[in-house]
Amino acid sequence: MQEKDFLVFLKHFQNHTxxxxxxxxxxxxxxxxxxxSVEGINFCRGHGIILLSFPPHCSHKLQPLDRTVYGPLKKHINSRCDNWMKTHxxxxxxxxxxxxxxxSALPLAATPSNIQAGFACTGIWPFNRHIFSDIDFAPSQVTDRPPPEPSTSAAPTPTVASSPPLAAFYYLFCHVV
Known part of the structure; x- marks a missing residue:
């Protein structure tokens, strides 16, 4: 997806919501x-769309529907496929x-209680900043890179302060929502 495609999606989304x-x-x-993109963010601000972006390497823990809807959906689809093969x-x-x-499978998985459980187990709603510990995100450390060393001839590169992996996410969530 490109920035312009995302803006097209946002306009479509806003039109329907x-x-x-x-x-x-x-x-x-x-x-x-x-x-x-500045254009996309400004569009959202003007139309009551709150953007909440997950930090890198955290989506496996933070995507509500992945956590509680898509697993049951896969199970129900497989069951329906087995049934189809038996009847055909x-x-x-x-x-x-x-x-x-x-x-036939989607209504069994995408229930209000499953959807609400997804937001609860990710700590999004009700908000729970203590739902995960740093060890939950240890697998992402294998792809983390240290900041580049500053060259002696250029201005020094600013360093990023060490913080828990989700600190920035929770800060933004608390101050935006």
Missing amino acids: KSSQESKVLVVLDNHSSHL PGATMTIYDLPGIVK
């Missing part, structure tokens, strides 16, 4: 660079059979 300054909506993002012996399942299978 009817978000406004009086009726705000939250959009949870995965920290992709296409989500960071010798037939080959095609892409035309999948919409009916998903249609």
Whole structure:
């Protein structure tokens, strides 16, 4: 996705949600660079869209629907596929059979209680800054890189203060929402 594509999405999203300054909506993002354009952010500010972006390497812990809806959805789809094969012996399942299978599985997984549980277990709502410890994000350290060493001929490179992996996320969440 490019920045301009994300802006097209935001306009489509706003048109369908009817978000406004009086009726705000939250959009949870995965920290992709296409989500960071001045034009997109200004559009959101003007139309009551609150952007909440996860820090890098944290989406496996922080995406509410991944945590509580998509797992059960996969299980229900697999069960429906097994049932389809039993009721259609010798037939080959095609892409035309999948919409009916998903249609019957989705309401079982995307329940209000599953969706609410996703926001609770990620600490987004109700807000819980202590839901994760630093050890939960240790796998991301293998891809972290130290700041580059400053060259002697150029101005010194500012260093980033050490902080818990989620500190910036929680700071933004508390001050934006």
